[in-house]
Amino acid sequence: MVTQDKASLNRRQFFKNAALATTAVALPFYVPGKLLGRDGAVPPSEQIILGALGIGRRGPEILRAFLHQPDVRFLSICDVRRERREAIKRMVDEMYGSDDVTMFRDMFEFYEANPQMDAVLISTGDRWHTMASIVAAKAGKDIFC
Numbered sequence: 001m002v003t004q005d006k007a008s009l010n011r012r013q014f015f016k017n018a019a020l021a022t023t024a025v026a027l028p029f030y031v032p033g034k035l036l037g038r039d040g041a042v043p044p045s046e047q048i049i050l051g052a053l054g055i056g057r058r059g060p061e062i063l064r065a066f067l068h069q070p071d072v073r074f075l076s077i078c079d080v081r082r083e084r085r086e087a088i089k090r091m092v093d094e095m096y097g098s099d100d101v102t103m104f105r106d107m108f109e110f111y112e113a114n115p116q117m118d119a120v121l122i123s124t125g126d127r128w129h130t131m132a133s134i135v136a137a138k139a140g141k142d143i144f145c
Helices: 003-027 061-066 082-094 105-111 126-138
Strands: 048-055 072-078 102-104 119-123 142-144
Touching: 003 061, 003 119, 048 061, 048 082, 048 126, 061 072, 061 119, 082 102, 102 105, 102 126, 102 142, 105 126, 119 126, 126 142
Parallel strands: 048 072, 048 119, 072 102, 119 142
Antiparallel strands: none
């Protein structure tokens, strides 16, 4: 009788372990279609992560054009003027239906905090284009200035 109980216990343990192993093996194969680009979605690996540095007079118009591209995801705004930063954050957050856009006043902090950013829209005043572009290039970002 002791042998039968051990066999029964081992059988239960075996099936429990088999179920856990099957789940562990199958789980990585469940990937939402959105991540693979199904149904017209752009997979994250194909998106351009964009930030904006300075958002002068033309900046919001240019940014809106970028935001309508399905392969662009806006990440962060940097501007010395708080009202401009907040206006862009509000605009983008409303468009995305989230509260993910980060704001910065200092461009060096902006680059340091956003290493995943691929490109930057520079819409500063004329006297800052060169300096802002040099800093962006040194940070390894693509530039639209």
